[in-house]
Amino acid sequence: MKKTLTTCPYCGTGCALYLLADDAGRLVGVEPSATHPVSRGHLCIKGWNAYAFVHHPQRLTTPLIRRSGELQPASWDEALGLVAERLLAIRDAHGPDALMFFSSAKATNEENFLLMKLARGVIGTNNIDHCARLCHASTVVGLAATLGSGAMTNSIACLEQADVILVIGSNTTEQHPMIGARILGAARRGTKLIVADQRRIRLAHHADLHLRHRCGSDVALLNGLMHVILAEGLEDRAFIAERTEGFEELRAAVADWTPQAAAAVTGLTAAEIVAAARTFAGGERGAIVYAMGITQHTHGVDNVKAVADLALLTGNLGRPGTGVNPLRGQNNVQGACDMGALPDVVSGYQKVAEPAVREKFAHAWGLPALSGHPGLMATLAMNAMADGQVKGAFILGENPLISDPDQAHARRALTSLDFLVVQEIFLSETAQLADVVLPAACFAEKDGTFTSTERLVQRVRRAVAPPGAARADWEILKELARRCGGDWPDYPDPGAIMAEIAGLTPSYGGIAYPRLEPFGLPWPCPTPDHPGTPILHVGTCTRGKGRFLASGYRPPAELPDAEYPLLLTTGRTYFHWHTGTMTRRTHLLDREERGPFVELHPDDGAALGVRDREEVTIASRRGTIRARVRLTTMVGAGTIFMPFHFAEGAANALTHNALDPEAGIPEFKVCAARVEKTPCAD
């Protein structure tokens, strides 16, 4: 038996667990770390089962090349040779910006850094992005503008010190269960809990106030709260005077958002809004926790700015128990952003548009110059692929055919490419469309680091060998770069890549593997002797003054109408992870949620004449799918909810590709749909 301490591969909470391997090198279980500050001997069900997909028979064990229309086994030499040849041919024929690189929030920091280096330093394009575009792109933009840093301001442990917690657009017990458990615990010990969510999520059962505002009405709600706080003199005047700017503009902007005005838009009562404002402002230490319910809107950046405004208005920043706490979804989505797997920044959010930044990286990488033209966001790249402007794509560990909005559009984009490479652990729906598939090691089979939602840079450690010929992503990228003409150091291990990251990335300047034993460091950690920074914006914001940026209310891009009378909101379930690549191959998780379902209010069910568990058709202007009905008061009448995990009933066949103008994030949380009682085709 071998026990390997590592970091959970599912959500961004960053729990530490041991992978247990038998003497034959097979994983046989998981044990939570008893001493880790987040896990503390606890895990959620996905953590307890994190070992269970690793040896699945469908793991990719050899490179695949499409020949005569079929993906067929090939050697690494053939596969990487073909990838390099085709990527370079497209670059030479159409320019480097005809290629798009999708990095992965599931891969390590080191791997994200290398793919970013490959795209920018070897191919010569800033066309690199990853699934943060679909989850917290609004946060990165909105918090950078207001506070100067697009990350969770406080630590997870801080939540236990809050007097009041506002959870808005986060189903925390399902999506960040160990954080949700802390919030539940805090509420039981007397912390006031306000839950703002259309769905009656578990936290709502334990909340002092549950605000079931209409999906997409967050700006109205938040402006209404700020109006009441100002009207009743509950704002933190000393904090506003010393640490903020733009206050008068905010005051003017929320002046019209009386509780009655906010109530009219949100569907709440004016009394609910007043009570929530008083409760939140009444706490000495107030924390705001949010996630996709805030970000995945065409006004996602506005939502995030309004959240930041509320924290600034009440002085809830830079102290324990306070903060603006976006919960990052993927195990390493924070790190993938930190590493510059984004079209406009290299690692540490250093802008490619700034000559000094380009010069620093070009010098370090031994290159004459780097492109200063920001690349394509992932969502816009899909449009450019469908339009034929982007000819080739390299996708590392993402499954956009299931995860991106408007599946027909995503399919058109992916199938329009001249050349598609997918680097994966399973033959995902996207990989099935590829010209070349490169088999990768999973989290349990490689070394590296993940950065959790609280900016904790933590080690990932190899517990078992990868299956067959599969290799770690960093090893594949290193070899591919060499074949594409890159002159890279011969990194012996991921620790050597981290040394390069630390040298180029101020916030990671003090990160080195020996310092991450056993549990990691929170960035910013600029120097080798710096202890890390659990709480941001202490004394001053990263950008100096906190900047109020008021937002006007804009309705979602598509609302229910006579033809599509229901509001469809999408998300995830507790038991599955995104497109189910791993969790649908984990026995207990797969057994728990077997297939697509739609949550429907019993009143809507009665009007349609459908029974619980009956299979129905769900249609939007983009497509039509089948799923089983779950009659539940979890949703309000008029709203339906679907998880997007299931390829056979893909919620994203219904969602639409309407984007936030600044962040490029799709409006997964609102579109119009209808449910039809129609018999099975068979």
Add this chain to the structure above:
Amino acid sequence: MRRLTEAELLRWLRGLEDRFEVLLPVLLVDGSRALGRLDEGAPALAGGRLPRKPTEAFFPQHDPVLTAALDGAILAMPAARPLFVLGFTAADLACLEFIDRFFAAPFRDDLYYRRRAGAVVAGLTGALGPAGEILPPAGGNCDLEVIATGDAFLLDPYTPAGQSLTGEVGVPAAAPELRPVQSAAAALSDEPQRLLQRASELIRADRVPDAFWAEIGTRCIACTACNLVCPTCTCYGVQDWSYPDRTERSRMWDSCQLEGFMREASGHNPLGSEALRTRRRIHHKLAADVERWGHLTCYLCGRCDAACPTGIGIQAIARELVARYG
């Protein structure tokens, strides 16, 4: 009974490694304690019960059941060395005694007994609590017991297997050496037992309304840890994985807190709510097993209370239940 220093005890354990797979509490890199081999980490005898149930040595989280070749032939499993497992508290040994009976009852669980038969089980008790407090000696339910007195370890064999291994190791010890540990153990409060017994009586007398279970159920996030860490939980799921050259059947710890645990093929579920599932978990240990086996099947090891992220382990529930309805 023999007396040993810690060094002598470890030397003796090392000497057993040529005949046994020796497992004992070891310290992992982050300070967690777990059952492991002597080469996996520094021995960590002190610290109280292990976070993970030591019965995992016989009923692991994930266990191969069989491997079939393409022609359907069942391939032989490699023979495993007999186990020597040190690290059971008295409560753990009571749990082991119960699941020994459970897995022996028709149908006998061959997979369990594949490891359990021939294994040597050693209790680890005495002055080894997290802050030096006394873990009550078991006085039986195992092949031998290692009892820490504070300045030495007493080795007390209870079965022929235990006697044959302890033989002439250490120096003879007299019974009085045990008395301070025994009297300290006797002074321990029996309040947890009385509380659990009272909770059992209330449940069996139907004094606990559904609303109580609904309220507890809303606090369950279905992490399943309560079941996974429980030494008397014996439920498992089964999966088949077909590779190009073989099919592997394995089983893994399951949980009655999962909706899928009792869901019927139609989709109907007799345990279709969190309230019912939470009720069942407690009811099983404190009422149903009392009917079937004549005793409670929670031995107050404390693991579910430690592993539950939301504070609804069995002792926490028993406390709330007795406070409200007792």
